[in-house]
Amino acid sequence: xxxxxxxxxxxxxxxxxxxxxxxxxxxxxxxxxxxxxxxxxxxxxxxxxxxxxxxxxxxxxxxxxxxxxxxxxxxxxxxxxxxxxxxxxxxxxxxxxxxxxxxxxxxxxxxxxxxxxxxxxxxxxxxxxxxxxxxxxxxxxxxxxxxxxxxxxxxxxx
Amino acid sequence: xxxxxxxxxxxxxxxxxxxxxxxxxxxxxxxxxxxxxxxxxxxxxxxxxxxxxxxxxxxxxxxxxxxxxxxxxxxxxxxxxxxxxxxxxxxxxxxxxxxxxxxxxxxxxxxxxxxxxxxxxxxxxxxxxxxxxxxxxxxxxxxxxxxxxxxxxxxxxxxxxxxxxxxxxxxxxxxxxxxxxxxxxxxxxxxxxxxxxxxxxxxxxxxxxxxxxxxxxxxxxxxxxxxxxxxxxxxxxxxxxxxxxxxxxxxxxxxxxxxxxxxxxxxxxxxxxxxxxxxxxxxxxxxxxxxxxxxxxxxxxxxxxxxxxxxxxxxxxxxxxxxxxxxxxxxxxxxxxxxxxxxxxxxxxxxxxxxxxxxxxxxxxxxxxxxxxxxxxxxxxxxxxxxxxxxxxxxxxxxxxxxxxxxxxxxxxxxxxxxxxxxxxxxxxxxxxxxxxxxxxxxxxxxxxxxxxxxxxxxxxxxxxxxxxxxxxxxxxxxxxxxxxxxxxxxxxxxxxxxxxxxxxxxxxxxxxxxxxxxxxxxxxxxxxxxxxxxxxxxxxxxxxxxxxxxxxxxxxxxxxxxxxxxxxxxxxxxxxxxxxxxxxxxxxxxxxxxxxxxxxxxxxxxxxxxxxxxxxxxxxxxxxxxxxxxxxxxxxxxxxxxxxxxxxxxxxxxxxxxxxxxxxxxxxxxxxxxxxxxxxxxxxxxxxxxxxxxxxxxxxxxxxxxxxxxxxxxxxxxxxxxxxxxxxxxxxxxxxxxxxxxxxxxxxxxxxxxxxxxxxxxxxxxxxxxxxxxxxxxxxxxxxx
Numbered sequence: 032x033x034x035x036x037x038x039x040x041x042x043x044x045x046x047x048x049x050x051x052x053x054x055x056x057x058x059x060x061x062x063x064x065x066x067x068x069x070x071x072x073x074x075x076x077x078x079x080x081x082x083x084x085x086x087x088x089x090x091x092x093x094x095x096x097x098x099x100x101x102x103x104x105x106x107x108x109x110x111x112x113x114x115x116x117x118x119x120x121x122x123x124x125x126x127x128x129x130x131x132x133x134x135x136x137x138x139x140x141x142x143x144x145x146x147x148x149x150x151x152x153x154x155x156x157x158x159x160x161x162x163x164x165x166x167x168x169x170x171x172x173x174x175x176x177x178x179x180x181x182x183x184x185x186x187x188x189x
Numbered sequence: 190x191x192x193x194x195x196x197x198x199x200x201x202x203x204x205x206x207x208x209x210x211x212x213x214x215x216x217x218x219x220x221x222x223x224x225x226x227x228x229x230x231x232x233x234x235x236x237x238x239x240x241x242x243x244x245x246x247x248x249x250x251x252x253x254x255x256x257x258x259x260x261x262x263x264x265x266x267x268x269x270x271x272x273x274x275x276x277x278x279x280x281x282x283x284x285x286x287x288x289x290x291x292x293x294x295x296x297x298x299x300x301x302x303x304x305x306x307x308x309x310x311x312x313x314x315x316x317x318x319x320x321x322x323x324x325x326x327x328x329x330x331x332x333x334x335x336x337x338x339x340x341x342x343x344x345x346x347x348x349x350x351x352x353x354x355x356x357x358x359x360x361x362x363x364x365x366x367x368x369x370x371x372x373x374x375x376x377x378x379x380x381x382x383x384x385x386x387x388x389x390x391x392x393x394x395x396x397x398x399x400x401x402x403x404x405x406x407x408x409x410x411x412x413x414x415x416x417x418x419x420x421x422x423x424x425x426x427x428x429x430x431x432x433x434x435x436x437x438x439x440x441x442x443x444x445x446x447x448x449x450x451x452x453x454x455x456x457x458x459x460x461x462x463x464x465x466x467x468x469x470x471x472x473x474x475x476x477x478x479x480x481x482x483x484x485x486x487x488x489x490x491x492x493x494x495x496x497x498x499x500x501x502x503x504x505x506x507x508x509x510x511x512x513x514x515x516x517x518x519x520x521x522x523x524x525x526x527x528x529x530x531x532x533x534x535x536x537x538x539x540x541x542x543x544x545x546x547x548x549x550x551x552x553x554x555x556x557x558x559x560x561x562x563x564x565x566x567x568x569x570x571x572x573x574x575x576x577x578x579x580x581x582x583x584x585x586x587x588x589x590x591x592x593x594x595x596x597x598x599x600x601x602x603x604x605x606x607x608x609x610x611x612x613x614x615x616x617x618x619x620x621x622x623x624x625x626x627x628x629x630x631x632x633x634x635x636x637x638x639x640x641x642x643x644x645x646x647x648x649x650x651x652x653x654x655x656x657x658x659x660x661x662x663x664x665x666x667x668x669x670x671x672x673x674x675x676x677x678x679x680x681x682x683x684x685x686x687x688x689x690x691x692x693x694x695x696x697x698x699x700x701x702x703x704x705x706x707x708x709x710x711x712x713x714x715x716x717x718x719x720x721x722x723x724x725x726x727x728x729x730x731x732x733x734x735x736x737x738x739x740x741x742x743x744x745x746x747x748x749x750x751x752x753x754x755x756x757x758x759x760x761x762x763x764x765x766x767x768x769x770x771x772x773x774x775x776x777x778x779x780x781x782x783x784x785x786x787x788x789x790x791x792x793x794x795x796x797x798x799x800x801x802x803x804x805x806x807x808x809x810x811x812x813x814x815x816x817x818x819x820x821x822x823x824x825x826x827x828x829x830x831x832x833x834x835x836x837x838x839x840x841x842x843x844x845x846x847x848x849x850x851x852x853x854x855x856x857x858x859x860x861x862x863x864x865x866x867x868x869x870x871x872x873x874x875x876x877x878x879x880x881x882x883x884x885x886x887x888x889x890x891x892x893x894x895x896x897x898x899x900x901x902x903x904x905x906x907x908x909x910x911x912x913x914x915x916x917x918x919x920x921x922x923x924x925x926x927x928x929x930x931x932x933x934x935x936x937x938x939x940x941x942x943x944x945x946x947x948x949x950x951x952x953x954x955x956x957x958x959x960x961x962x963x964x965x966x967x968x969x970x971x972x973x974x975x
Contacts, residue, residue, distance in 0.1 A: 072896050073474050074895045076897055077896055126196065133215075134219075134221065137214075166901050168869070169695045172904040
């Protein structure tokens with residue numbers, strides 16, 4: 032049985048029919064074709080599916096689409112400026128070699144943005160603690176921490 | 190970081206160029222296999238054995254088939270395939286290779302073995318359908334431990350054999366017995382290099398699309414080895430390689446887990462043939478834990494005969510390798526890489542090696558980052574510390590006394606390899622200086638005042654990389670070569686297409702290959718397009734693994750660039766009406782020596798070659814060249830890792846305070862990328878040292894099937910690292926490169942364990958097994974002090 036929901040994703044209002052059991056991540060990927068949000072586990076442990084829901088950092092693999100009725104969701108596809116300029120967090124990951132295979136990157140950037148908004152002056156250790164729910168198997172995290180630090184500094188300046 | 194460089198957006202060899210791959214990944218426009226949708230595509234979910242060993246007596250698919258949205262349920266009896274999974278590895282020629290059906294035939298031999306396949310409109314319905322497939326199992330006796338599997342009377346994993354032995358690898362030098370008899374003392378050590386799971390963040394997944402009208406099979410799959418997959422799909426599915434196209438879209442990490450040909454890749458192709466529609470399967474994380482290969486799983490027994498100065502005069506190595514229930518693509522060859530590297534970077538000429546490979550009721554093991562070499566390095570580096578401890582010599586000093594010396598290169602190892610180059614002591618010295626090894630005693634005293642145990646550990650390593658000379662792969666019984674392919678094509682606009690047979694999944698080949706092209710051919714970095722990931726465009730290649738991409742694929746590119754440059758030279762001589770000997774290469778143009786006004790840029794020559802208005806005799810149109818490069822030798826990256834830890838006596842928790850790595854990977858194309866590889870490699874080695882272990886219960890159940898039980902390090906678990914390099918160019922290739930993809934993992938685990946053992950040496954602790962989780966360390970401390 033489908034259920035109608037209205038969700039604003041990256042500023043665009045979508046009204047759609049979903050099964051009550053449909054996960055937000057599948058709604059984004061399969062119904063809205065926003066495939067930048069990835070699935071790395073099924074147990075809320077890897078962070079690949081991290082998005083923002085009404086300003087909070089959440090895991091789209093353990094959120095039902097119907098829970099988001101009337102809400103605003105922001106995904107990696109919503110980071111770039113309208114003129115195509117990269118968001119400071121995107122630019123920082125590029126400039127600091129904060130990604131290799133790229134699979135964890137969208138979730139990692141969304142989680143990092145949450146950290147920067149909550150703790151703009153976070154130390155490197157605090158950044159590490161705050162990102163512990165987002166796993167990366169490629170980078171060893173050193174350049175991810177550097178990326179987040181650089182983005183935080185850039186966002187504080189602008 | 191100790192390595193200084195300034196990043197830039199373009200550049201040639203040696204520059205820290207930012208990656209051209211990045212933009213699609215940071216914008217969410219990467220295209221991984223689960224992001225692809227084909228018209229009329231259906232979804233598959235596999236029914237897997239819940240038992241470690243069982244006879245399948247009946248499969249009832251009726252309830253699943255009755256579920257609306259389910260299109261088919263396939264089993265061994267109904268899946269249209271010609272054969273089972275094939276292995277390309279048969280060292281010695283007498284390896285036991287039991288049949289591995291695509292879907293289990295009569296027996297399931299590990300928990301997670303696929304038994305049936307449900308095809309439905311979407312993955313939710315397919316999952317529901319899988320729950321409705323009723324399989325009757327008769328459970329059978331199980332063996333999961335490799336040593337127990339070799340005991341008389343152990344349950345047989347494959348009843349057609351009289352034991353669980355897969356193969357014994359042996360290598361004994363003539364002088365071994367005499368040398369060991371003369372040793373002043375013999376130091377023994379048992380090391381359990383535990384089973385681990387690669388866990389790339391993107392699980393496996395694939396889409397099979399079989400066209401009935403053309404007979405063409407297209408497989409989209411998350412793999413490191415598209416061309417192996419193409420050949421094996423053609424064999425298993427009974428069609429021609431020319432009809433099979435394998436596409437590897439963006440691949441979200443591999444680490445060896447995707448250096449294989451898997452049942453599901455064949456199954457989606459065959460199922461697409463059966464159902465007449467494209468079939469997608471995406472592995473979930475728990476499936477990834479049980480259905481994708483594992484690594485390591487090797488128990489080692491060392492006996493080192495040493496003289497009074499701590500020089501190893503004879504070394505005995507006896508190991509048992511857990512192959513799991515079946516041999517995958519390279520399984521029997523992985524411990525052969527261990528065999529190669531048993532002596533490490535030490536001058537040990539009298540050696541005795543035996544490695545017994547066994548079947549067990551577990552997921553098959555195969556190549557995981559380092560693949561056989563981390564096992565060898567971890568063991569010998571633990572052994573060096575045991576020798577230092579036994580003789581009361583400093584850990585760095587005992588290594589110095591045993592190192593192969595610079596003047597010994599090229600060095601013939603006791604295991605039959607020719608090491609290319611290295612300055613191990615200079616590398617060690619640099620690492621000791623960067624880590625302030627000399628100042629450690631003061632830091633230890635300070636920690637002791639704070640009630641903490643502090644230790645420092647070394648790991649000096651050499652690895653065999655650049656897989657592989659084809660003559661060697663043949664001698665090892667690997668039914669595949671080791672060369673790599675490249676094509677370079679210049680377009681009329683002067684821009685270049687580079688086609689490579691390597692298969693990057695995070696390594697940044699598009700960037701590094703563009704840098705090589707800029708330096709060697711003068712085509713600007715931004716004007717180079719690197720093509721990979723589709724067998725329709727890259728007709729041949731062997732993929733990315735074994736730190737081979739640069740040392741083999743990069744050289745294939747280098748040679749094609751040289752061929753294009755020389756063809757351009759002939760064209761330039763023709764157009765400038767001079768002899769080719771009158772020309773000199775400026776880096777971007779051919780010019781008449783000493784006459785800058787008489788020159789043709791590479792772009793002008795690309796256009797002239799394309800228009801073909803006036804070509805020299807015997808020269809074909811278009812500046813294009815192809816190379817199949819077979820390396821003359823392996824490469825031998827090496828280095829020193831130093832780790833400093835503090836251990837809390839109350840909890841057993843190990844905190845890494847400093848981590849220094851000095852690696853020698855020969856010449857560097859892009860220091861930014863090289864450092865990234867080292868960072869990631871070290872943290873995978875750290876994961877094995879501190880957290881990761883794939884655990885089976887005695888009943889064959891896997892106890893670590895999710896990321897909740899299987900502890901992949903997070904940012905909060907790992908230290909910042911200090912990196913540096915020494916450079917001894919490899920004489921085996923014209924770029925002098927060695928490879929860096931696995932170095933960090935190979936070097937790391939022993940440095941961390943040696944540091945922890947050093948920290949607890951005051952309690953009388955002489956050895957710790959991995960993973961050194963707090964509970965294990967705490968228990969060891971309690972036992973030592975009680």
